[in-house]
Amino acid sequence: MYLKTTKNNLHSVAIGIVALALSSGAFADSNKLLWTTNGHYYQRFERTFTYDESKAYCESLSGHLATVTSDQETVFIGQNLLTPVSSFNYYYLGASDAAQEGFWKWITGESWSYVNFDSTQPSNGAGENYLTVRGGSASASWLWYDSPVSSTGVNGLICEWSFNNYISAAAIGDYNANGSTDIAGLYVDYKTGRHFVIIRDGATNTALKLIGFALNDSAPLGIAAISDLNGNGAQEVAVLYNETATGFSKVHIRDSLSGALLKNFNVLNPTLKPKSITQSPDLNGNGFSEFTVTGVNTVTGGTRVEIRDGSTNLIIQDANF
Numbered sequence: 001m002y003l004k005t006t007k008n009n010l011h012s013v014a015i016g017i018v019a020l021a022l023s024s025g026a027f028a029d030s031n032k033l034l035w036t037t038n039g040h041y042y043q044r045f046e047r048t049f050t051y052d053e054s055k056a057y058c059e060s061l062s063g064h065l066a067t068v069t070s071d072q073e074t075v076f077i078g079q080n081l082l083t084p085v086s087s088f089n090y091y092y093l094g095a096s097d098a099a100q101e102g103f104w105k106w107i108t109g110e111s112w113s114y115v116n117f118d119s120t121q122p123s124n125g126a127g128e129n130y131l132t133v134r135g136g137s138a139s140a141s142w143l144w145y146d147s148p149v150s151s152t153g154v155n156g157l158i159c160e161w162s163f164n165n166y167i168s169a170a171a172i173g174d175y176n177a178n179g180s181t182d183i184a185g186l187y188v189d190y191k192t193g194r195h196f197v198i199i200r201d202g203a204t205n206t207a208l209k210l211i212g213f214a215l216n217d218s219a220p221l222g223i224a225a226i227s228d229l230n231g232n233g234a235q236e237v238a239v240l241y242n243e244t245a246t247g248f249s250k251v252h253i254r255d256s257l258s259g260a261l262l263k264n265f266n267v268l269n270p271t272l273k274p275k276s277i278t279q280s281p282d283l284n285g286n287g288f289s290e291f292t293v294t295g296v297n298t299v300t301g302g303t304r305v306e307i308r309d310g311s312t313n314l315i316i317q318d319a320n321f
Contacts, residue, residue: 027085028273028296031242032161032219035076041161041188041219042066044081044091050150051130054092054157055107065094066160067106068133069114077133078142081158084298087136089155090145095131097122097146104131115144122146133158170279172225172235172256175199176208184237184256186213186223195220197237199256211259213239213252222277226310227289229262230255236262238291238310240277249274249295253310265313268295272304280307283316290316 030044041063049057058065068074082091094107101124104112121144122128128146132154135141147154167186175182180203188195199209213220221240229236234256241250247270253263268274272295280290288311295304303321308314 027089027155028298028301030081030084031273033080034219035073037072037076039162041165042077042081042158044085044156044158046156048152048155049092049157051092051096051147052149055094057157058094058159061159061161061165063159063161063165065092065107066158067094067108067110068116069106069110071114071116074116074142075139077158078139082133082135082142083137085135085155087134087138087141089135090132090147090153091135092147092154092157093131093133093144094160096129098129098149101129116142118143118145167220168222170223170225170237171202172199172237175234175256176201178203182208184223184225186220186239188219195239197223197239197254209256209259211237211254211256213254214241221274224277224279224291225256226253226279226291227282227287229253229288229311232257236310238263238277238279240267240274240293242274249293251277251291251293251308251313263313265308267293267306267308267313268304271297271299273298283307284309286311 027046029046032041032043034041055065068077095104097104106112123146127148130147130149132145132147134143165188167188169183169185171181172184173181182199182202184197184199186197195213197211197213198207200207224238225235226238228234236253237256238251238253243250248266249268251265251267252261254261274293274295276294278292280292282289290307290310292305292307305319306315307317309316
C-alpha cells in the first residue's frame with residue numbers, strides 16, 4: 001500500500017521454464033490482478049520461502065509483501081487470490097511483531113488500525129511473529145494467523161505493487177539503423193492499468209518509440225520481437241496475456257513502427273496458465289520467425305511448451321513436462 005521509486009534498468013529475459021521450476025505445491029501462481037479501488041496490483045506466489053525470503057522476493061520484483069488495511073481489500077484478495085487454493089494453505093503478508101511482542105507493524109509504515117485475526121489468534125507462540133493469511137473459497141477462511149519466520153505450514157506469499165513496473169524486455173534489432181541492437185521494454189502502469197512498450201536505442205538509451213498495448217486488469221506476462229509480418233522492414237512486437245474475462249491465453253502482435261494491431265492469437269488452452277513468451281527461429285521455412293509460449297497446468301502443475309508460427313499461429317512443435 002505504499003509508493004516507491006521504480007528501477008528502470010532492464011533485466012535479463014528469462015526462459016519461462018526456469019521460472020516455473022521455482023513454483024511449489026499443487027497450485028499455480030495466480031495472475032497479477034488490479035484492484036481498481038486503490039489502483040494496486042496483487043499476486044499470489046506458491047513458494048516454500050521463509051518470511052525474510054518472501055519479503056526479499058517481492059522487493060526483487062519491485063513490489064512488497066501485501067498490506068491489507070480494510071475489509072474491502074480482504075474481500076478482493078480473498079475472492080481473486082485465495083479462493084482457488086485450499087483452506088489448509090497459508091501465505092505471508094507484510095506485517096510482524098518481531099520487534100515487540102503484541103505490537104504489530106506493517107512493513108510500509110501504514111497505521112495498524114484494521115485487523116482480521118482468527119478468533120484464536122494471535123496465539124503468541126514461540127517465534128510466531130509473522131503475519132499469514134489462510135486460503136479457501138469462503139470469506140471465513142481469509143483470516144490472519146501469527147506464524148514462524150520459517151514453517152512448512154506456510155505455502156507462499158502475496159505481493160503488492162502500487163507503481164509503474166517493468167515486466168520484461170526483448171532485443172528488437174537495429175530499429176533506427178544506427179548500427180546497434182535496440183531493446184523493447186514491456187511496462188505496466190499499475191494506477192491506470194495501461195500496458196505499453198518502450199523501444200530504446202541500444203547504444204544511447206534514447207527512447208525511440210512508445211507503443212500502447214492494452215488497458216485492462218490482466219497484466220502482460222512477457223514480450224518477444226518477431227520478424228516483419230507486414231513488409232515494412234521492421235520487426236513486430238508480440239506480447240503474451242491471460243484474459244481474465246474469458247480465461248484464454250492471447251498473443252497480441254503489433255507493428256513496431258505504427259503500433260497497429262496485426263495479429264490477435266489464441267494460444268495454449270484454458271487449463272493452462274500462461275507464463276512466458278520468447279522468439280524462436282523460422283522452423284518451417286516460410287520466412288517468418290516463430291514464438292514459443294509456456295504455460296502451467298492449473299490442475300496437475302505440469303508445464304506445456306508450444307512453438308507457433310509467427311504468421312499463422314499454427315503449432316509447429318509442442319512438449320509437455
